[in-house]
Amino acid sequence: MNPGLYLHIPFCSAICPYCDFSVMPAASPARPRFASRLGAEVSLAAPTWRDPRPFDTVYFGGGTPSQLPPEDLERVLDACRTHLAFAAPAPSVFLEANPEDVTPETCAAWRGLGVRTLSLGVQSFSDEALRFLGRRHTGRQARAAVETALAAGFDTVSIDLIFGLRGQTAEDWQLELTTAVSLEPPHLSCYQLTIHPRTRFGVEAKHGRLSELPEDDQATLFELTHRFLADAGWPAYEVSNFARGPLHQSRHNRKYWNHTPYLGLGPSAHSLAAADACSPARRWWNERGTTRWERRVAAGERPIEAQELLGPKELAAEALLLGLRTTAGIDLAGLRARYGVDLLAANEALVARLVDEGHIVVRADAEGGRWLVPTLSGLAIADGLAAAFDLSLRN
Amino acid sequence: MDHIRNFCIIAHIDHGKSTLADRLIQRCGAVEDREFRDQILDSMDLERERGITIKANTVTLPYTARDGRTYELNLIDTPGHVDFSHEVRRSLMSCEGALLVVDASQGVEAQTLANLYLAMEFGLTVVPVINKIDLPSADIDRVMEEIDRDLGLDPFESVQVSAKLGTGIDDLLEAIVAKLPPPKGDPQAPLRALLFDAQYDAYRGAVLLVRFFDGTLKAGTRVRLMHSDAEHKVEEVGNQRLKRVPVPELSAGEVGYVLAGMKSLAGLAIGDTLTEAERPAAEPVPGYREAKPVVFSSIYPMATDDYEDLTKALEKLKLNDAALIYEKDSSAALGFGFRCGFLGLLHLDVVQERLEREYDLSLILSAPSVRYRIVLNDDKEVWIDNPTFYPDPAQIKEAYEPYIKATIMTPERYLGTVMELCRERRGVETTYNYLAAGRMEVVSQLPLAEVLFDFYDRLKSITQGYGSFDYELLDYRLGDMVKVDILVNGEKVDALSQLVHREFARPRALRYCERLAKTIPRQQFKIAIQGAIGGQIIARTTINPFRKDVTAKCYGGDITRKRKLLEKQKEGKKKMKIVGSVEIPQAAFVAVLRTEDEDEE
Numbered sequence: 001m002n003p004g005l006y007l008h009i010p011f012c013s014a015i016c017p018y019c020d021f022s023v024m025p026a027a028s029p030a031r032p033r034f035a036s037r038l039g040a041e042v043s044l045a046a047p048t049w050r051d052p053r054p055f056d057t058v059y060f061g062g063g064t065p066s067q068l069p070p071e072d073l074e075r076v077l078d079a080c081r082t083h084l085a086f087a088a089p090a091p092s093v094f095l096e097a098n099p100e101d102v103t104p105e106t107c108a109a110w111r112g113l114g115v116r117t118l119s120l121g122v123q124s125f126s127d128e129a130l131r132f133l134g135r136r137h138t139g140r141q142a143r144a145a146v147e148t149a150l151a152a153g154f155d156t157v158s159i160d161l162i163f164g165l166r167g168q169t170a171e172d173w174q175l176e177l178t179t180a181v182s183l184e185p186p187h188l189s190c191y192q193l194t195i196h197p198r199t200r201f202g203v204e205a206k207h208g209r210l211s212e213l214p215e216d217d218q219a220t221l222f223e224l225t226h227r228f229l230a231d232a233g234w235p236a237y238e239v240s241n242f243a244r245g246p247l248h249q250s251r252h253n254r255k256y257w258n259h260t261p262y263l264g265l266g267p268s269a270h271s272l273a274a275a276d277a278c279s280p281a282r283r284w285w286n287e288r289g290t291t292r293w294e295r296r297v298a299a300g301e302r303p304i305e306a307q308e309l310l311g312p313k314e315l316a317a318e319a320l321l322l323g324l325r326t327t328a329g330i331d332l333a334g335l336r337a338r339y340g341v342d343l344l345a346a347n348e349a350l351v352a353r354l355v356d357e358g359h360i361v362v363r364a365d366a367e368g369g370r371w372l373v374p375t376l377s378g379l380a381i382a383d384g385l386a387a388a389f390d391l392s393l394r395n
Numbered sequence: 396m397d398h399i400r401n402f403c404i405i406a407h408i409d410h411g412k413s414t415l416a417d418r419l420i421q422r423c424g425a426v427e428d429r430e431f432r433d434q435i436l437d438s439m440d441l442e443r444e445r446g447i448t449i450k451a452n453t454v455t456l457p458y459t460a461r462d463g464r465t466y467e468l469n470l471i472d473t474p475g476h477v478d479f480s481h482e483v484r485r486s487l488m489s490c491e492g493a494l495l496v497v498d499a500s501q502g503v504e505a506q507t508l509a510n511l512y513l514a515m516e517f518g519l520t521v522v523p524v525i526n527k528i529d530l531p532s533a534d535i536d537r538v539m540e541e542i543d544r545d546l547g548l549d550p551f552e553s554v555q556v557s558a559k560l561g562t563g564i565d566d567l568l569e570a571i572v573a574k575l576p577p578p579k580g581d582p583q584a585p586l587r588a589l590l591f592d593a594q595y596d597a598y599r600g601a602v603l604l605v606r607f608f609d610g611t612l613k614a615g616t617r618v619r620l621m622h623s624d625a626e627h628k629v630e631e632v633g634n635q636r637l638k639r640v641p642v643p644e645l646s647a648g649e650v651g652y653v654l655a656g657m658k659s660l661a662g663l664a665i666g667d668t669l670t671e672a673e674r675p676a677a678e679p680v681p682g683y684r685e686a687k688p689v690v691f692s693s694i695y696p697m698a699t700d701d702y703e704d705l706t707k708a709l710e711k712l713k714l715n716d717a718a719l720i721y722e723k724d725s726s727a728a729l730g731f732g733f734r735c736g737f738l739g740l741l742h743l744d745v746v747q748e749r750l751e752r753e754y755d756l757s758l759i760l761s762a763p764s765v766r767y768r769i770v771l772n773d774d775k776e777v778w779i780d781n782p783t784f785y786p787d788p789a790q791i792k793e794a795y796e797p798y799i800k801a802t803i804m805t806p807e808r809y810l811g812t813v814m815e816l817c818r819e820r821r822g823v824e825t826t827y828n829y830l831a832a833g834r835m836e837v838v839s840q841l842p843l844a845e846v847l848f849d850f851y852d853r854l855k856s857i858t859q860g861y862g863s864f865d866y867e868l869l870d871y872r873l874g875d876m877v878k879v880d881i882l883v884n885g886e887k888v889d890a891l892s893q894l895v896h897r898e899f900a901r902p903r904a905l906r907y908c909e910r911l912a913k914t915i916p917r918q919q920f921k922i923a924i925q926g927a928i929g930g931q932i933i934a935r936t937t938i939n940p941f942r943k944d945v946t947a948k949c950y951g952g953d954i955t956r957k958r959k960l961l962e963k964q965k966e967g968k969k970k971m972k973i974v975g976s977v978e979i980p981q982a983a984f985v986a987v988l989r990t991e992d993e994d995e996e
Binding site for chain 1: 962
């Protein structure tokens with residue numbers, strides 16, 4: 001696969017109480033000058049990006065990229081086009097947007113920029129849940145935004161939903177899913193509410209006023225999500241991602257999961273460069289805070305906070321934990337060829353047991369390759385599974 | 396000999412023995428005030444911290460009395476705990492008198508009485524000392540009444556002091572001189588000196604503390620230890636001040652130290668008699684008894700790499716703890732360790748704490764066990780203190796377990812619950828006496844094994860801290876023991892096997908299972924934890940597998956974090972023991988094997 005380009009736009013009209021991304025209020029004076037700063041980073045980063053293959057996906061993530069005016073987004077894309085290699089005729093552009101920013105006009109403008117996938121931060125169709133989540137739109141607005149987006153001619157419209165809210169029952173959640181599929185978006189992301197320490201929910205949790213659902217309830221909702229959406233025609237391809245057919249699966253996000261290189265620009269963005277003749281694979285990430293990021297870019301510096309080198313051991317561990325999160329599973333021959341890990345041989349008893357318990361299956365593909373594939377119950381415990389495997393390298 | 400007084404201080408824990416000793420030492424000027432350190436006699440940090448005396452120390456104090464004469468007061472410190480009663484006996488034997496300390500607010504306790512009986516057994520003259528008279532809760536009249544009624548001593552002979560403030564110390568010193576008898580003995584007779592304590596000095600090796608009954612000893616003399624039958628040449632004799640002060644000779648009636656070029660305390664038996672090799676005494680000092688370990692436990696290093704360190708630490712500890720015995724042991728679950736024998740539970744505690752504190756080791760101790768006498772079908776007799784070596788039940792004709800006589804003092808209102816506790820613990824011939832208004836003494840014959848398992852904690856808890864407990868070993872009696880094994884996914888965890896009375900097998904097994912279930916992290920599979928006697932399952936718990944264990948999001952920024960977490964988990968797993976394909980963290984063993992009983996509350 002060709003490399004992907006990620007552009008982080010940190011601005012949000014308000015900060016959601018569960019969010020632990022690099023975000024900043026849209027009222028910040030940093031916003032009007034953000035596009036030129038990001039353009040500057042593009043020109044700083046481009047000379048060091050050695051992968052010759054053109055970018056075929058460009059992902060505007062955030063934050064809320066729809067909080068940046070389309071003209072600003074265009075400036076950023078222009079800078080990218082000038083300094084980086086873009087696939088012909090054009091890369092596929094992804095944009096995250098909040099429902100309140102979606103109108104026929106903005107949709108048209110985004111389409112004009114080359115946006116092919118619009119990902120909507122709906123989170124819920126229930127006003128009560130939306131209030132709990134600190135969102136600024138209503139259920140009715142959410143539905144309207146989805147309809148507007150669907151009518152605007154994007155290849156893929158995706159809806160983000162959050163489940164596992166306090167007091168949420170299986171019936172409540174099924175109702176949300178029913179509403180979502182009734183709108184027929186080609187793609188859905190359903191994330192279980194995660195309480196992060198440095199968020200408002202995190203503080204509430206610390207004081208015992210809020211918690212994630214008990215594990216059994218989480219498991220019930222997780223299984224319900226996967227079964228319901230599979231039955232409705234949106235099978236999962238990852239722990240939290242569902243698509244109406246392979247063409248609507250996120251081509252950009254899959255790059256994160258299979259070690260395809262990506263260049264990330266903007267505050268907190270991560271990048272991955274593949275190993276080449278003179279260097280092992282490398283991951284680096286930008287300053288998380290917009291202010292620090294901006295200061296360094298303004299000073300003509302690359303705003304990199306840190307980097308790590310990834311040897312076969314690290315890459316194998318990542319391939320394992322990422323692969324177990326996808327319904328495609330782990331390409332066993334690929335793992336052996338690339339990192340020297342014979343996963344089946346090193347974990348014979350474990351694999352037999354996991355197969356026996358119904359958490360994984362070992363499947364052959366048409367080319368005679370073998371894949372370790374998590375089942376639904378396996379996906380639900382993918383983190384634990386990854387920890388259970390022995391990753392002894394051959395040498 | 397008229398100017399010598401050999402005495403000890405006996406008291407219940409916390410009644411202020413060490414503070415009183417400090418005050419006497421200070422008053423006699425054996426130490427400068429500025430050098431003074433509270434509780435000087437308790438030289439181990441651990442002793443000072445816990446406020447108990449583990450190893451007896453002894454000091455010679457010069458005292459000029461009101462009659463103008465200078466006396467040599469030999470204060471022989473006695474260990475304050477029942478585990479060390481063997482050493483207490485040797486110390487008492489070296490004295491003519493005893494100060495019996497009673498707390499002015501707590502009054503007479505079980506140990507006070509036990510100590511008094513001991514002192515009387517050795518024919519000591521006892522002076523009661525009422526301490527802590529400065530406390531607001533002090534009730535001197537009541538305590539005097541208790542001294543009269545419970546101890547049968549003349550309360551008007553008692554001296555009232557506050558060791559803390561120094562009040563009454565002069566009167567006490569005068570009472571020591573006036574009321575305690577001087578020693579007797581013949582300096583010309585063949586040497587008979589009782590070894591009542593020994594210390595280890597890094598430079599000089601063993602320091603023998605002895606009481607001279609007959610004869611005279613100088614450096615250069617060859618002495619023989621009558622019981623262990625070893626000969627040594629004396630290098631130095633002297634008085635044990637706070638430092639050792641050499642003197643030309645020591646003779647009958649005196650107390651002092653002897654250095655004889657012995658590298659360690661190994662092979663030294665407290666209670667042995669020193670005599671001259673050339674001119675031996677006909678009989679040793681009577682009353683010698685070998686110190687026998689009664690409590691056994693296996694000690695493993697938490698990290699298997701620390702085995703070498705544990706080996707070295709035990710070797711060093713043994714140098715100044717002759718009562719500690721150990722031999723190599725190994726467990727499939729916990730690796731290499733040592734099977735150790737202790738004088739009692741406190742001794743075990745002290746050894747564990749010293750190993751952890753002084754040698755910086757993290758340890759796992761197996762459940763303490765007593766030593767059982769097993770008669771096999773062929774009438775052969777074996778002694779078993781380690782569940783690993785418990786014979787096949789089909790081979791056992793009879794099994795015997797040690798019993799103790801427990802003396803418990805309690806306020807009357809807890810009598811019922813204390814009697815119930817004794818009954819629960821298979822106590823027999825449990826009787827009680829009124830000591831004074833509101834105070835009872837309960838005497839019960841209990842299997843020692845039942846006392847090892849949180850008995851003292853339970854007693855403290857049911858009497859809200861007022862109960863006190865003392866014991867002595869009685870005899871071996873027929874018992875009905877079974878070996879309880881703990882299985883994880885069907886595989887035996889050898890370090891958790893234990894010998895239990897049949898009646899308690901099920902609850903004990905269940906408790907182990909439950910504690911394990913709480914401490915073994917959940918895994919991808921169901922984990923069955925079972926307790927079994929032979930092939931019969933008597934208790935069972937299950938750890939349910941994870942149903943949901945995956946984070947929702949995993950994009951660019953999450954991958955490194957997730958991989959690092961994974962690496963950390965894998966690192967942690969290396970420290971786990973794998974039994975029945977289940978990873979058991981060391982912490983689980985610690986939690987299961989701890990003796991206290993918090994999950995029952």
